[in-house]
Amino acid sequence: MLNYPQIDPVALQLGPVAIHWYGLTYLAAFALCGVLVMRRAARTDLPLAPGRISDLINWVAMGVIGGGRLGYMVFYDLSAWLANPLKVFQIWDGGMSFHGGLIGVIVALAWFAKREGASLIRVGDLVAPAIPVGLAFGRFGNFIGGELWGRPTDVPWGMVFPHVDALVRHPSQLYQAAGEGVALFVLLMWFARTPRPAGRVAGAFLIGYAVFRFAAEFAREPDAHLGPVALEWVTMGQLLSLPMLLAGVVLWRFGARWAGPLNKLEKG
Numbered sequence: 001m002l003n004y005p006q007i008d009p010v011a012l013q014l015g016p017v018a019i020h021w022y023g024l025t026y027l028a029a030f031a032l033c034g035v036l037v038m039r040r041a042a043r044t045d046l047p048l049a050p051g052r053i054s055d056l057i058n059w060v061a062m063g064v065i066g067g068g069r070l071g072y073m074v075f076y077d078l079s080a081w082l083a084n085p086l087k088v089f090q091i092w093d094g095g096m097s098f099h100g101g102l103i104g105v106i107v108a109l110a111w112f113a114k115r116e117g118a119s120l121i122r123v124g125d126l127v128a129p130a131i132p133v134g135l136a137f138g139r140f141g142n143f144i145g146g147e148l149w150g151r152p153t154d155v156p157w158g159m160v161f162p163h164v165d166a167l168v169r170h171p172s173q174l175y176q177a178a179g180e181g182v183a184l185f186v187l188l189m190w191f192a193r194t195p196r197p198a199g200r201v202a203g204a205f206l207i208g209y210a211v212f213r214f215a216a217e218f219a220r221e222p223d224a225h226l227g228p229v230a231l232e233w234v235t236m237g238q239l240l241s242l243p244m245l246l247a248g249v250v251l252w253r254f255g256a257r258w259a260g261p262l263n264k265l266e267k268g
Contacts, residue, residue: 004146021141028137071100099240121258125201132181172216198255
């Protein structure tokens, strides 16, 4: 087995203020995503001028954080939230949901696109290839923080997470970083190099993430308070990925029909 690296989750302590690696990975993810979106906007005819990128990323960041936290409370800890509605603001206790964050991002993009007079589907095509970068950073943050560990295993690269138990487990955070992060990023950037019908790039992201996440859940330990949620083996992450897969297929098939004109903005 491999030894789990004992990395202090606190990157920097400034008096009573603790700056965690997990928070720094979020900041790095938003910054790099902004750079990637700006480069794509400069090289394509997608409906966003480079000068509006920072505004877009700010709204995406709020969608990720707000939607991620709300999604976690609804999908993974609803009873606790109903018992204490203010728990949603206790972000120091942890608990973020990718699927909730995705809903938050879609809401943010819809608001932004409407305000700018642009097509939501085309803005989604612009942003989608950059999202896996944020996912990779987030999963590395989970690994450093020792969160979302894997199921027991006997593979030679298994790890003991000493704050959990003495069992050798899959480093599932790294699987997800490699799959829904690095691999999906490479595939989407390759796919998006060639002009595609509207909705195809965003649809490919939804399909790709759903497939990678569904597979990774077989190595990831289900939340202890939930366990399998269907058929004695389907996890909440897999269940939430199914409508995402369906949405991706629908967007791939009908996105060009629904996208409308390119945009009402002058590029540049």
